[in-house]
Amino acid sequence: xxxxxxxxxxxxxxxxxxxxxxxxxxxxxxxxxxxxxxxxxxxxxxxxxxxxxxxxxxxxxxxxxxxxxxxxxxxxxxxxxxxxxxxxxxxxxxxxxxxxxxxxxxxxxxxxxxxxxxxxxxxxxxxxxxxxxxxxxxxxxxxxxxxxxxxx
Numbered sequence: 001x002x003x004x005x006x007x008x009x010x011x012x013x014x015x016x017x018x019x020x021x022x023x024x025x026x027x028x029x030x031x032x033x034x035x036x037x038x039x040x041x042x043x044x045x046x047x048x049x050x051x052x053x054x055x056x057x058x059x060x061x062x063x064x065x066x067x068x069x070x071x072x073x074x075x076x077x078x079x080x081x082x083x084x085x086x087x088x089x090x091x092x093x094x095x096x097x098x099x100x101x102x103x104x105x106x107x108x109x110x111x112x113x114x115x116x117x118x119x120x121x122x123x124x125x126x127x128x129x130x131x132x133x134x135x136x137x138x139x140x141x142x143x144x145x146x147x148x149x150x151x152x
Contacts, residue, residue, distance in 0.1 A: 002046055004034050009050035018051045024061065027051070028068055038069040063116065066134020073107045073114035075152045078131040082120030089128025091142050112152060 009017075012027035027047065028039065035043045039062060044055040051058075062068040066076065079085070079092065086093070102108040102115040121129045126138035132148055 001035065001043075005031055005043055005046045006050050008034060009047045013051055018053050018057070024051075025065065028058065028062060028065075032068060038072050040070075044070075066131075069114075071107050071114050072111060074112050075133050076114045076116060076131070077102075077149075078116040078118055078134075080119075080121045080123075080127070080129045081117045082124060082127070082129075084124040084127035085121070085129050087127070089130075089140065092128055092130070092140060092145055095142055095145070109149060109152075113149065 008031050009027060012023045012030075015023040015026075017023035017027045031043060031047055032039050039047075039058070041055070044058050048055040048058055059070060062070055069076075077096075079089070079096070096102040096108075096115060100108050102113075104115055104117045107114050118131075121131070121136060123129045123136065123138050128140050129136060129138050130140045130145070131137065132152075137144075137148075
């Protein structure tokens with residue numbers, strides 16, 4: 001697999017990655033497909049070495065693109081940490097972190113879900129807000145979140 005990833009990264013480096021964002025995203029998507037659906041730490045390191053960037057840079061890019069996965073989780077739950085969302089969604093944070101044991105950047109519910117937190121999502125009037133697999137869901141309630149997590 002290492003040679004395959006190096007080949008992919010070299011091709012897209014010649015196409016302008018990492019400075020060309022389109023080439024970088026294409027590189028990450030193709031590498032993810034070659035890795036069976038996720039970019040683990042080893043794959044990130046191989047790509048970073050060829051592209052002359054730090055793995056943290058690739059992680060930062062991948063976290064912002066909903067179809068790029070850094071873990072084997074089937075779904076990603078991203079919870080807004082903005083002022084209104086934190087205040088209105090205290091029970092959501094408590095449920096995720098205290099009852100389910102979810103920690104930001106880690107998987108939970110048997111590895112089915114990846115839990116992430118982000119800054120303000122700029123939908124403050126409809127707080128609390130979360131993203132489920134990249135889709136913004138406003139006015140989230142604890143009951144609705146529990147339904148989503150059970151279905152996932």
